[in-house]
Amino acid sequence: MPLLLAPMEGLLDFVLRDVLTRVGGVDRCVSEFIRITGTLLPDKVFLRYVPELHHGSRTLAGVPVRAQLLGSDPVCMAENAARLAALGPEGIDLNFGCPAKVVNRHGGGAALLQDPEHIALLVAAVRRAVPTQLPVSAKMRLGYHDASLARECAQAMADNGACEIVVHARTKQDGYRPPAYWEQIPAIQAAVSVPVVANGEIWTVQDAQRCRAVSGCHALMLGRGMVADPGLALAIRAADAAASGQVPEAALAPVQWPDLWPHLASFWQLVCNHLEPRQRAGRLKQWLNLLRRRFPEAEVAYQQVRTLTDQRTITIWVQAQQPR
Template identity: 80%
Template sequence: MTLLLAPMEGLLDFVLRDVLTRVGGVDRCVSEFIRITGSLLPDKVFLRYVPELLNGSRTLAGVPVRAQLLGSDPVCMAENAARLAALGPEGIDLNFGCPAKVVNRHGGGAALLQEPERIAAVVAAVRRAVPAHLPVSAKMRLGFNDTRLMRECAQAMQDGGAAELVVHARTKADGYRPPAYWELIPQVRDAVRIPVVANGEIWTVEDAQRCRAVSGCDALMLGRGAVADPGLARAIRAADAGRAGSDTVQWADLLPQLATFWQLVCDGLEPRQRAGRLKQWLNLLRCRYPEAELAFEHVRTLTDQREITRWIAALQLQAQG
């Protein structure tokens, strides 16, 4: 079984990748998308999104990170992919799933699911532009407004040279509303010869088991579920090995990672972003940990970095005592 950590713009960035891979259970990460519009990006932009490029394209815990590009112009995508490839990423992933209106309005992300031939052109251009040893993969949704072209889109990605395909089992029109339609993924699998990874609405071990059974995929991509429960990947692996419930991450286990997260936020993000990022994660952690509810309510009105740092230190001491 392979477990991947999803790219999530504005949430699952290099900071959370670092922390979640320290907890363990994840085989590979994908970065937030790097938007390619009409210019050749400087190295500093790629490094801002994927600072792991300075560490052999791995998090500090040693988990590989694949860089994701989003764009619709084959030439521009190829030129930027070549520049990115020179920085030594683990691989390059192509985004054909983003549902954001501002992205779709310019023909990027999920908008391309209406034009399989353009998808094939983008993938092929990137595949030709980067060294043969570098994996090129793609992420798609089931379609734009409906699922009529999902097989054709998957085949276009394969024919363009993608070596792996992640399927977010919803259309662009579905957004992020449950459910995810895992039962449609076998149609995508039947249409291609490359490995297919199932993604969408995997919040628990039981979700993961049902997703595997329904989709037929042994590889899963975890998104918000892994952010809300940092031990989810470990718990899925334990259940898969017949040790259900033996490798859970308790709130007390998570507190050192919360402190690490806060330190990384303070070191790597602008002051105006710091408190908000902590609140954002605590808000999702409330789905799994009752203690996170109290923590979120306490920190919700705080903005001073020093006060938050003192609060986190006190929280750790309280847990230890």
């Protein structure tokens, strides 16, 4: 039952992908979207978003990374997909779900869900432009204003070469507000012959189990829930094993705060090594802020660093938190 790590612009980049896949339980990642706006991008842009291309398109933990493209011009998308394919990605994913106003205003992301015929042209163009053995998948929302075209959009993707469709079970209008409408996914699944992956509002093992039951999907994509609880994928796998009698429930141990500290330290080191100085303190605070949802200790940590901006001061603080 595949568990995928979601692409999340400004949050789930290569640094956090690296750390979360070290914790374990993830089968595949999808990169943040690479925006295609009318020019043929140089290799360095693809490598900046997906530095794992230097390592066989895998994180340092060995988890494959699929590169995601976002755009609305079939010719330009095809040309960039071909250039990206030459760098050896695990696959190429197409974004039909981004709700950002600036993206939608230019006809990209979720805006395309209003036009299944244009989706068909985009998917077909990319599929023709890359080697036949390279997977081309897609990620969509239920729709733009509503879910009335969800089945047609999914069919346009599957009929024109998408080998897998991830469905974020909300419309563009819903944004990220709870709930996710998992009950809308079975109709999409029934309309296509390719695997469908459910996504949205999976924060706990119980959420994962309910999502599977309601959506009919065994494969799940985890986003903010995995960032807030880096042990979520492992916990879902452990629950699956226990349900099948492979592991006694008493043996299931969730990832605890002390287990997480080496990963937080690694994250801070990677941030300092790879990101711009102005981004560093904010990225640590951003992750701690989400971790507060799962770990009471993260609230204490967040309050301690909330006003810190100096890298050296934060590094000293991180080192002081390491378990003795």
